Amino acid sequence: MKTNDKKPTRKELPAEGTEVTGSEALIFSLMKEDVGTIFGYPGGAIMPVYDALFDYRDRINHILVRHEQGAAHAAESYAKILGKPGVVMVTSGPGATNLITGLANAMIDSVPMVAFSGQVPSGLLGTDAFQETDVMGITMPVTKWNYQITKADEIPEIVAKAFYIASTGRPGPVMIDITKDAQFGKMKWHYEKCRKIRSYFPYPKVQMDKVEEAAHLINKAKKPLLIAGQGVLISNAQKELMQLVTRADIPVTTTLLGLSSFPADHPLYVGMPGMHGNMAPNIKTNECDLLIAIGMRFDDRITGRLDDYATQAKIIHFEIDHSEIGKNVPTDVAIVADARDALTKLLPLVKENDHKEWVESFRKEYDNEYRKVIRPARESRGDDIKMDEVVHMISEKTDGQAIVVTDVGQHQMVVARNYRFKQSRSFVTSGGLGTMGFGLPAAVGAKVARPDRMVIGFTGDGGFQMTIQELGTIAQHKLPVKMVLLNNSFLGMVRQWQDMFFDKRYSFTELANPEFTKIASEGYGIASKFIKKREDLESAVEEMLAHKGPYLLEVKVMKEQNVFPMVPAGASVSNMVTE
C-alpha cells in the first residue's frame, strides 16, 4: 500500500473548455455528480480511468473489492443507506460479467446504481478481441438503461443522463460501457446536469381526484391496514407516513424491503407481512376493509395465493411505476406518483380517527404468535442456541439503533422478524432476487456509507462462503463491520423446504465447513470468536459490540431449526402454519 500514501497532486476541476482526456472527463463528471465513493476492481480495459482517478483519490474514495459481484452489492447497499446512486467501476469481459448478479439484484429491488465497465477499443468491437464481451447485450435485461460510449466527448452528457435515470422515478441500475479509445481520446471539458429526457417521465403529477377518492376511503374505513414498502424509503416519506397513520389510527406493516421505514416500537407497528412474516398482518389482510399499499409491488412472497388475498377489502395503491398497478392485485384507487408527493397532498384531507378495537385485535394475534412461536424460539432451553436468541439479543443490546445487513436464507427471515428497527434506513437485504453472497459485501457498502453508525451483517454459513473473499476488503480498508455468522452447517432454508415438502430428503444441503474464525483472524487479522454455548452468548455479543475494529462472531446454532410461522408457497395468507 506504499503507492497510496503518496499525496494526491490535483484537487480542483478544470475550467470549462479545457482540453482533457475522456478518462479525466469521467472522473470530473463523477465529481460533478457528488460521487464520494467508487466500488471497483481494475483491469486492462479500464486502466486509463484508474490512472486518472489516482490524482483525485482524496476527492473520490475507491474501495478495492475482491470480486466485482462484491462491488455491485456494496454499491447497492451504499445506495440504499444514503438514498443516492452507488457507483461501480470494472474492467471489460470477466469484470463486467461478474457484475451481472449485482445488476439483476439492483434491478429487481429498485436500487439506484451507476456501473462503468471498460471496453476494448471501438475498432475492435465485434472481433472477439481479448476480454471483449457484449456488455450491452448481456446487461440489457438487468438494467434500467445502458449505453456504450465510443467517443471521449460523449462522456459528460452520458454520465449526467446515467445518474438522472438511475436515481429518478423508480430507481434502478444503469450500465455504461466505455471503449478504451474513448478513455484515451481528448475532449473539451464541460458539464451540465441532466434534468429532463424527452422520452422519460419519471414523476407523474399527483392526480387530486384520486387523492380525494383515497381520502374518502380512508376516512370512512373501519378496519384499515397499511403496508409500507421500500417506496416509502426511496421517496423519503417516513414523516408523512407517520402523520397519516397516527392521525387516522391505522396499523402499519412493513414489507421486507420496507423494514425500518416505520419504527418497530411504535404502538401502530404490527410487524412484517408475507411468507415468513408475522401472523397479525397476514391474517388481518383478509379481515381489513381497506388495504393501503405504499411503494410496494404485491410480490408473491407477500400475497400468497392471489385469489384469496384481501378480496374483502378496498385497495388503495400508491406506486410510482404505472406498470405495477393491477399487475398482481386489482386496486380500487391507484395513485401513480412519488409516495411523498402523494402523501403530502393526501394528508390535509385525512380526518382524525380512532380504530381502537381494530388496532387492539392485532395485539391479540401478536400475543398468540408470541406464545406459539416467538417466545419458544427466543427463550429456548435446549442445548442448542437458536438463531432467534442471537438476533433478539443483538437487537436489545444495540437498542434497535444499528444498521443491519443480511445474506439470504433462514437467518435473513429470523433477522427481519426479530430485529426491532428504531431508526430509518437501517436495513439492507436482497429481496426480489434472494441473492446468497449479498450480505458480506453489502455490510462493506453500509459501513462505507455510514462510518458513524454500527453496522452488523448477519450471514449463514452457506452465503458467507459465496463472497467470503470480501474479508480482504474489510481488512485492507479497516472497516469496522461486525459480522455475525449463524452457522447451522446446512443450507438452512433449502433444508427446511426439504424437511417440510420433500419428505426430509436432505439432498446436498449439508455443509462441511472450514474454521471460519481461523480464516478471519489468522488469515485476515480480523478479531473473531466462536461460541456454541448459551452462557457465552451475551458476553460474546458485548465483546463484539465493544470491539473497535471489524469482528466476526460465529455462533454454532441448532442444525435443524425451521423458521415459523410460514405461509406455504401457494397458500392463502390467512393460513399460516406454526410448525
Added chain:
Amino acid sequence: MEKVEEFTVKVYSENHIGLLNRLTIIFTRRKVNIESLTTSEYHLPGVHSFTIVINTTESMIRKITSQIQKLVDVMKTFYYRTDEIIYQEIALYKVPTSALLESNEIEQLVRRYNARILEVTPEYTAIEKTGHKEDTQELLEKLKPFKLLEFVRSGRVAITKPMKELRVHLQELEEATDYSNKY
C-alpha cells in the same frame, strides 16, 4: 381462459442502438411470439416507430405495453385491435418466366388479385401484391403450382383511425409530469 386476439402494437421512440433488443426482450421474456415487426422513421424529427403484430390476450398485451412504456427511450406506446387501424403488408413473388409464357393463367391471377408485375427477365418474373395477409397468402397458394421460386411478405405497416396525434399525447405526458426539484 381469456381469448387470444391479434393486436398491433405501435411504439414511438428515440432512434437508439439497442432499443429493438430491449423491446424484443419484453416479448420473449413472457414467451410471446412476435408475428411481424416493422420499424421506420416517423415524420416527427428524431422519432422512430415500431409496428409489432402479436397474437395474445388483452391482459397480456396490457402488461407488455406498460413494460414498453417504461423503457427510458420510448416516448409512447399503444396497442390496437385490427378494426382500429388501417394496415397493409406487401408481398413479392418470383416465378419462372417460362411459367408465365406457358399460359395466361398467371396474368389472370395478377389481374384478379390486384397484383402487378414488377419485372420480367428471360429467367424470372417478379410480382408484387399489397394487401392483408389473407389476400397475399391466397395468391401465394394460387402461384405455388407454377414453380414458385421465391416468396416474401413484409411486416405490417399501419396507421391508426383515432385522430389524436402523437404530438398531443406527448404534450399531455409532459404536462402530467412533475419536473420540480426532485433531482
